[in-house]
Amino acid sequence: MSPAWGALLARGLVGLSRRVDIQPIAGADDGRHFFASMYSKAFSGVVEVDAGTSMYTPVHRFANPATDQAAGSFDGRWLVWDEYHSLQGLDDFAVWSWDSKTGRLRQIGAATRSTSGAFWSSDWVAPVALDGFAAWEQGTRSGGDLYVVNLATGRSRVLSRGHPGGPLLVQGGLVVWPESTSSSSATVMAAKVTTGQRRTPPPALRALRGAITPLSDGSSLVYASPSWTSVWWSPSMSDAPRDVFASPANNPLQDSLVIAHGHVAFVDWPAAYVADTRAGRYVEINDIGLVVLDNESLILVRPSAQKAAHAISDVIFLRLSSLPTFSACSR
Amino acid sequence: MSNSPEQALLASLLGTTTSGTAWSTGNGYPVPNVLNSYQSINDYVPEAMPASPGSSDISGYESDLMFDISGVGAPVIGDAWEVPNHPHLVGHPLGDQIFHWFDVRGYTNGGANTMYEDSVHGFTDVSSSGIPWAAGVPAYSTMPSSTIAGILGGRGYVW
Numbered sequence: 001m002s003p004a005w006g007a008l009l010a011r012g013l014v015g016l017s018r019r020v021d022i023q024p025i026a027g028a029d030d031g032r033h034f035f036a037s038m039y040s041k042a043f044s045g046v047v048e049v050d051a052g053t054s055m056y057t058p059v060h061r062f063a064n065p066a067t068d069q070a071a072g073s074f075d076g077r078w079l080v081w082d083e084y085h086s087l088q089g090l091d092d093f094a095v096w097s098w099d100s101k102t103g104r105l106r107q108i109g110a111a112t113r114s115t116s117g118a119f120w121s122s123d124w125v126a127p128v129a130l131d132g133f134a135a136w137e138q139g140t141r142s143g144g145d146l147y148v149v150n151l152a153t154g155r156s157r158v159l160s161r162g163h164p165g166g167p168l169l170v171q172g173g174l175v176v177w178p179e180s181t182s183s184s185s186a187t188v189m190a191a192k193v194t195t196g197q198r199r200t201p202p203p204a205l206r207a208l209r210g211a212i213t214p215l216s217d218g219s220s221l222v223y224a225s226p227s228w229t230s231v232w233w234s235p236s237m238s239d240a241p242r243d244v245f246a247s248p249a250n251n252p253l254q255d256s257l258v259i260a261h262g263h264v265a266f267v268d269w270p271a272a273y274v275a276d277t278r279a280g281r282y283v284e285i286n287d288i289g290l291v292v293l294d295n296e297s298l299i300l301v302r303p304s305a306q307k308a309a310h311a312i313s314d315v316i317f318l319r320l321s322s323l324p325t326f327s328a329c330s331r
Numbered sequence: 332m333s334n335s336p337e338q339a340l341l342a343s344l345l346g347t348t349t350s351g352t353a354w355s356t357g358n359g360y361p362v363p364n365v366l367n368s369y370q371s372i373n374d375y376v377p378e379a380m381p382a383s384p385g386s387s388d389i390s391g392y393e394s395d396l397m398f399d400i401s402g403v404g405a406p407v408i409g410d411a412w413e414v415p416n417h418p419h420l421v422g423h424p425l426g427d428q429i430f431h432w433f434d435v436r437g438y439t440n441g442g443a444n445t446m447y448e449d450s451v452h453g454f455t456d457v458s459s460s461g462i463p464w465a466a467g468v469p470a471y472s473t474m475p476s477s478t479i480a481g482i483l484g485g486r487g488y489v490w
Contacts, residue, residue, distance in 0.1 A: 023415050023426055069427055087430050088351035089451070117349065123466035124424060124451065165465050178463040188463050211464035212422070226469060228421050251475060254418065255467050256425040267425060269418045269478075289416025290425055303416040307382045307484050309428060313416050 004324040005283065009300070009316050016054035017301075017315035022047075024301060024315060025081060026074040027260075027294025028100070031319045034292070034299055035059070035079050037070045039310045046070050046081065048100075051297075051317035059098050060105055071126035074294065077101055078151040080108075080129040082136075091119040095127055097134060097151050108149045108156060111138055120144075123166045130169035130218050133193040137166050137177070148175050148193050159191050168205065169193065170237055171218045176205050202237030211241075215259050220277070222259045224266075228252035233264055233277060244329070245273060261295040263320065274298060274326075281326030289313065296320060336369060344368070351430055354410050354486050362408055362432070363489045373405035379487040384480040392480045393442030395490040400437055407435040409447065409479065410486040418478050420449060422467035430486070438476070445479040447472060 016022060020040035027034045028048060038047045038056065044065035047056040059079065062068035072081025077100055082093040095109035109127075111119045120139030127136035134149045146164035149156045163180035170176060173193050180186045188208065190201040200206075204221055208214065211232070214223035221234040221241060229250050234241040247253060247268050256267040265274040272288035275281070289303035298318045304311030345352050345361045353361060355377070363375035378395060380388060399405050411431045413419040423429055437446035451468040 025426075071424060071426055084427065086349065086351075087428055088349070089429065089431070090424070090427065092349075124422070124468065125466050126424070165463075178465070180462075186462050205463070208463040210462060212469075213467035214464050223464065224467065227472070228467070228469070249475075251478075252421040252472060254425045255422050301416050307412075307414055307417050307481070309414060311414065311416075 002324060005285065008318060008322065008324065009285070012051075012300075012316040012318045014049065014051050014054060014315040014317050016049060016056065017313060019312070021310040021312060022049065022315055023069070023313075024290065024292045024299045025070055025072055026079065027292060027297045027299060028074060029076050029294045029296055031296035031321075034294075034297070034317065035072075035074060035081075036315075037062075039065055044068075046079075046083075046096075046098075060096060073126065073129045074100075075129040075131060075133075075151075076295075078129055078132065078134070080127045080134040080151070082126050090124045091122050091139065093122075095134070095136060095147075095149075097129075097149070097154075099151070106154050108134065108151075108154060109136070109138070109147055112140065114141065125166045125213060128167065128169050128215075131171075131173065133169060133173075133175070135167040135169055135175050135177075135193070137164050143180075146175075146177055148191075148196070150194075157196055159196050160189065164189075166213070168214060168216045168221075169218065170202060170205075170216055174199055174202070176201050204234045204237045204239055204241060207240065213255065213257065215257055217260045220259060220262075222257055222264050224253060224257060228255075231257070231264070231266060233259075235277060244275065244277075256290060258291060258293040260293040261320065263293055263298070265291040265293050265298070267291060270303060272300060274323075275329065276326050279326065280329045282329050283323075283326045298323065341365060352432060360489070362410075366408070366489065370405075373399065373403045373490075375405075375408075375489050377487055377489050380480060380483040380485070382485040384477075384484050389477050389480045392483070392488065393438070393476050395488070396435060396438050396445065396476065397442045399490050400435075408489040409433050409435055409483055410488065411482045412485040413482060418481055420447075420482060421469055421472040421474065422449075423451070435479075435488075436471075439473065443476055444473050445476045447474070447479070 022036040045061040046059040122139040143163040146160040165178035167177040211223040231245040232241040254267040262278045290301040292299040300316040302314040360377040366375045413429045
């Protein structure tokens with residue numbers, strides 16, 4: 001990492017992160033704000049943080065800060081997130097949306113329980129949001145349900161019951177998901193988010209086999225290999241994905257893939273890799289525990305020196321336009 | 332280890348609730364206590380791991396792992412404490428805090444790598460042919476034992 005990067009990381013420190021525990025959830029797409037879980041004496045819950053001033057705006061207070069945490073995404077207007085209520089797993093959750101234009105908060109979903117009181121097992125994947133719609137999979141008695149919600153109206157639609165996998169939202173108003181047809185095979189399904197009418201899935205998704213937790217920014221695609229030791233990327237929903245990174249030590253990557261605006265990032269702990277996919281260049285940043293991307297910014301979190309619950313960890317907020325030149329990719 | 336007691340009975344004996352299964356209680360260590368009640372292959376004992384393990388903690392874990400797997404033929408049980416921005420088990424979201432029991436089934440490279448299985452894994456095995464994609468927790472994974480020791484830090488393992 002060059003001296004220019006070192007200076008940039010020092011300048012990007014969010015002062016608030018030196019005083020309270022803030023865990024970034026998503027960028028706010030404006031090059032200045034981001035959403036986070038915050039734990040402090042004054043407020044614990046989901047907040048919007050101004051990275052420049054370290055002021056924050058409460059979005060939703062956690063009912064039980066000792067166990068509640070959040071993960072989700074922002075589509076440019078709506079923040080959508082899972083609020084998890086247990087530290088023993090991620091099956092007990094409620095799904096919330098917040099309109100950044102109007103400030104309207106709405107609960108749009110919740111996990112359900114079996115008669116024994118235990119929550120059905122769901123994919124440990126946060127809801128996705130794009131162009132005013134949110135989607136997620138959640139466990140049920142018969143396997144799982146696939147939900148799509150119109151965030152403007154709050155209207156919820158179940159597009160699949162049985163064995164859907166985690167969905168992707170892609171440009172053109174489509175939700176795409178894998179549907180298991182037996183224990184060893186599945187079909188890729190697609191539907192219009194507005195009507196639920198079935199459509200032909202995009203070629204790159206239709207051809208996927210053995211992808212782990214694929215993510216899309218609407219137009220491009222990234223996912224991990226089944227062993228989590230390599231990263232695959234496709235620039236569009238028409239191009240075949242190709243491998244763009246393999247862990248040098250063949251160790252599993254952390255579950256931290258992100259994609260936005262021509263950039264892909266992930267953590268091979270304790271280093272983060274950020275790639276400019278259009279330029280074919282990347283940078284390795286040492287001592288990073290988490291990375292978040294949006295269309296305007298890159299948000300990095302340094303791991304605390306000591307492992308602890310709600311440890312104070314430096315959050316670094318950088319505008320993508322301010323980043324120094326990356327190194328050329330060899331793959 | 333062919334004994335197969337019912338899940339509900341084990342949950343009761345372990346004191347498992349929706350808040351999970353404790354590492355220790357006022358009555359001792361529920362996991363090794365219950366394990367020792369239902370098998371005689373291994374005399375399980377708890378081994379606490381400091382929150383930030385040092386080299387002696389890691390080598391101790393590797394030694395215990397090899398002893399159980401190669402010497403006794405019994406799995407080691409890990410009690411993970413995952414905190415945001417620090418290493419997580421494979422496929423566990425890096426931004427979340429999670430307590431999670433998992434079983435260690437083997438090792439490679441003289442104990443330097445730990446082979447484990449994860450009950451979070453669902454019914455979908457994406458490594459088999461025909462599955463387009465799935466959520467990210469594999470049934471079987473291998474990680475450096477030093478990383479596993481860090482994940483166990485603040486709780487421990489039963490061997």
